Amino acid sequence: MPKARAITIHRHFIEPGTDWNTEDFNFSDVLSAQGSSGDALSITPNFRAGAAPENAVGGGNLVDIFNAAAEWWERAILDDFDLTLNFGWAPLGGGTLAVHSLVAQEGTPNRETEGTIRFDNDGSSLWFLDPTPDQNEEYQTFTETTTTQLGGGDINIGRVYTDPVGDAIGRFDLLSLAKHEIGHALGLSRANRSFRAENMDFDIDVQAPRPFPGTEIPTRNGAHLTLNTSLMFPFFVTGERKLQSGIDILANAEISEFNNINLNPVHVPEPTSTPLILSLAMGVGTFVKRKSLKRQSGL
Structure with missing residues (x-):
């Protein structure tokens, strides 16, 4: 018997030849480059257009990678909800790696019900396409960052592989x-009415029944977070993999009024030989935990 799913995200790949007219959308959330189980949330993709750039490496493909990304969010948000996402490759230019466009929103609370996501394939973005997106063996160090500086207690603000x-x-x-x-x-999303209402003071104010009430999550650059260790920071660098941090999940939960959430939906392998390093960093009240994940050569 299939497992029950509460929140459903439909993923649709956009077929080659489809018109990517951005006038169909309200606003876009652009991400730019910066140098150097019984899941409740169920995201269903619709892959709709384009081919990977010829200079992409790794051997993976967008459909599998997008599905894996959706499943990570399914483990984080457990409320009953349906979301349809169209996605594919498209030439974006201008240093833009990817862009999200809101297509439809409705309901009480107001939430996005359909969106479109495009990834740059003009050759200017140097992509790694992981053939095993559920594993992280291509990155040797994992770092977690927590802070007490946001007003609601000690919360995770970063889970990063380097x-x-x-x-x-x-x-x-x-x-x-x-x-x-x-x-x-x-x-x-800048087009999301709930985000615009919540972000009038340029932060997201977390309230009960969500965890860490009293937390104030600072925003920047439209619908992004100011915390550079967070997944929703507006810039990415090469050679790095980011997972959803607690603050990323909590920010979306507050905007969309998701109440059943898992702030740590990821499993990180234990280090094989290097001890855990705990150090004070990024100001008083912020801690970094770093695990060196030793790999055999050639892996």
Whole structure:
């Protein structure tokens, strides 16, 4: 018997030849490059257009990677809701890696019900397409960052993989970008009426029944977070993979009034030989935990 799913995200790949007329959309949430189970949320994709750029490496494909990104969000948001996402490749130019456009929103609370996500394929964006998007073996160091500075208690604000090996070196991680753009569709969108109402004072004020009430999440650059370790920070660098942090999940939950959420939906492998390093960083009240994940050469 199939497992029950509460929140459903329909993913639609846009077929080659489809018109990508952006006048069909209200606003776009643009992400730019910066140098150097019984899931409740169920995201159904619609892959609708384009081919990967010829200079992409790794051997993976957009459909599998987008599905994996959607499933990460399904493990984080457990409310009953349906979302349709059309996605595909398109030439974007101008240093733009990816863009989300809101197509439809409705309901009480108001939420996006359909969106479109495009990933740049003009050759200017150097992509890593992970053939195993549910694993992170191409990155050797995992760093978690927490802070007490946002007013609601000690909360995770970053889960980041670095020190890439093999094809991931010097490349933008498509999986991270897919997670980021889906994050826009779940609330952090300039076209989203709920976001505009919440962001009038340029932050997201977390309230009960969501966890960490009293937290004030600062925003920037439209529908992004100011915290550079967060998934929803507006810039990405090569050789890095970002997971959803607690603050990313909490921000979307507050905007869209999701109440049943999991702020730690990820499993990170334990380090094999290097001890855990705990250090004070980024100002008083912010801590960084770093795990070096030793790999055998050639992996």
